[in-house]
Amino acid sequence: MGHAGTGGDLFVVWRDNAGDSIDEAQRDLLFSLPLDEVPTVYWKLLFPQPYWADLTANSRKNGLDPFLVASLIRQESEFNAGVVSHANAWGLMQLLPSVGKSAAKKQGIKHFDANMLLNPTTNLQLGTLNLREVMDRFGGQAEYALAAYNAGDVPVRQWIAIGDYKDIAEFVESIPYSETREYVQAILRNREIYRALYAAQ
Template sequence: MEILEEKQLNLKFISITAILFIAGICINLYFMNLHENEKTKEVDSNEKDIVENHIQVPYSEKIEAYSKIYGLDPYLVAAIIKTESGFDKDIVSSMGAVGLMQIMPSTGEWIARQLNIENFSIEMLKNEDVNIEMGCWYLNYLKNQLKYTNEMLAAYNGGIGNVCKWLQDPRYSKDGEVVHTIPFKETVNYIEKVVVVYNEYVDLYKSKK
């Protein structure tokens, strides 16, 4: 009898130990899942912050105002500025392009004459009002010379002279209106970047209006 009772006690002890072991595993799994869920929420929150920071548009009032004056899509203008300068009004490229819309000094001087801006200087291109107005005026000029947005963007990046040559060359244009093959890789990449940012702005801003 004593041996039987001892065996029963041992079995009870083993059963209790097993139950506690399984319970411990369940508790650990619960807290692991809880921790993972919190981490997932944190990642989602961080990703949301990154996206929101990416699509913030400084100078939005000026962009909208000058876009309206020159008949442009403000989301496209904002996408161009984002791609050109990252909204840094004081930036100067290695080629000498200045400001938000990266206007070359010679182009700025020519635009200043069209806009009757007196005493033009390169430093004026670092002024957000001057730069955005000049950039919008120039985009409107390109839009009136060319038929489609892609060609306008190609001209803004690669020069209208090059785009006109491509339109007249059967290697690059089949109909004289659309450049089917852009020979400048930099210009191809530029257009792709602008389109990506433009679509982000439309999805995250225009849909909320």
């Protein structure tokens, strides 16, 4: 499908392929289109708001942008509350059981069990606390925190120490791990789409 295809056509390809095997050019075209050139219903299917009351309440409790949290979840689990990754990360925000246990202790949750991370309410409670802590370790800078969420603190501190970039956008572009670079870029892009779709609500 070339540029003659409509945003609606691209959405059908995206939906039918679950975003995995979609041609990169088609995906890039969809995301390069102005929001108003693709029917809002399609955008809202691609950028849903499940668990929104819990997501926003826990985000605000931890001083986080709900649209950033939603974008991270979209990237981590696509809002599949029951997913456990090959790296043993659980639930919506893909928490390791050790991270969940630490966060649960801070929240006063007794008798923590990893299966609790498959409960969306619990995962959001513990996941937003964890993300706040990651943000705090990196001075509140979302780009550093997102990179650390994906790659771990140590590599990100090494990249910051090199300091071979003029601004935060260039830092993102210069992330040497392609998976982490694309992860951060995707979440930042998705946050702007979430804001455009829902900020006025």
